[in-house]
Amino acid sequence: MPTNSKIFRKLEEWKVKEDVDPNFIEFYRRLLRIQSRAKRRIGIPKPGLSSRTISERMEQGLPLVGFNDIAFDWSLLQDIFTEVTGAFATYPELFGEFPQSLKEPESRPSLSREMVKAWFEGASLPSLMEADDVSEHLLEAIIHATLNPFLVSYSKALLGRVNQERWRRGYCPICGGNPDFAFLDKERGARWLLCSRCDAEWLFQRLECPYCGTQDQDALAYFTDDEGLYRLYVCEGCKRYLKTLDLRQAKSEVLLPLERLFTFDIDAQAQEYGYSPCDRAWARAKR
Ligand SMILES: [Zn+2]
Numbered sequence: 001m002p003t004n005s006k007i008f009r010k011l012e013e014w015k016v017k018e019d020v021d022p023n024f025i026e027f028y029r030r031l032l033r034i035q036s037r038a039k040r041r042i043g044i045p046k047p048g049l050s051s052r053t054i055s056e057r058m059e060q061g062l063p064l065v066g067f068n069d070i071a072f073d074w075s076l077l078q079d080i081f082t083e084v085t086g087a088f089a090t091y092p093e094l095f096g097e098f099p100q101s102l103k104e105p106e107s108r109p110s111l112s113r114e115m116v117k118a119w120f121e122g123a124s125l126p127s128l129m130e131a132d133d134v135s136e137h138l139l140e141a142i143i144h145a146t147l148n149p150f151l152v153s154y155s156k157a158l159l160g161r162v163n164q165e166r167w168r169r170g171y172c173p174i175c176g177g178n179p180d181f182a183f184l185d186k187e188r189g190a191r192w193l194l195c196s197r198c199d200a201e202w203l204f205q206r207l208e209c210p211y212c213g214t215q216d217q218d219a220l221a222y223f224t225d226d227e228g229l230y231r232l233y234v235c236e237g238c239k240r241y242l243k244t245l246d247l248r249q250a251k252s253e254v255l256l257p258l259e260r261l262f263t264f265d266i267d268a269q270a271q272e273y274g275y276s277p278c279d280r281a282w283a284r285a286k287r
């Protein structure tokens, strides 16, 4: 995991070099600060999973962490939710229509267990009782940012216990989330997926779509940029795309979770061609 100072330096360079909305970078920086404080408060959890339970879950295709396995500190979670909502509310112009109920600190709703569970399991979200002007999309983004430090802590605690050669599924072995980025490793050019929710990395075959599972070679393709550093994998089966970085071509140090942001132009291009990014749904539930 990259250190914070490196991340902030990289963001600063990005702000100078590229044509990016500086407000977006300010927003992201604020979010990172909230999340890294939260990570320090959460620490590394010690999930009581025996080796036997782990191999059984792996065998059955179950992610290691189910909702009931997470020992949430609900008051900490609520604090983070409030801080994250505050960060979103400070830069409302980044999110289109911004609901009034989230703007005022006094009227900000609280996060229920039911809501967190629904988000975690990819079910549709119950509405925020006091605030029905909040779109599901915005709410998802806020919950995602709130839960990230918790899920990342589980990923740190458990990823070493995943048998990478055996898992090889299209969803995260830790939390069941969808991948939203991938890389080809330096050693063999093997493809690894990056979880959109907990940042876990796992090994996956190159010639299969992680979203719909097709192995039909006529449905799968990829494009590369001029330097061959980035690849855009696309699937005609489900019309989704996956951004990928080829580490064999990387000349400087790569900070993977940040690469999601640095590659917004690739997203724009992919969407222009008619492909969609992964959705947040708990991938396993769909299979
Ligand atoms: Zn995950």
Ligand SMILES: [Zn+2]
Pocket (backbone or CB within 6 Å): 209, 210, 211, 212, 213, 214, 235, 236, 237, 238, 239, 240
């Ligand atoms: Zn597909």
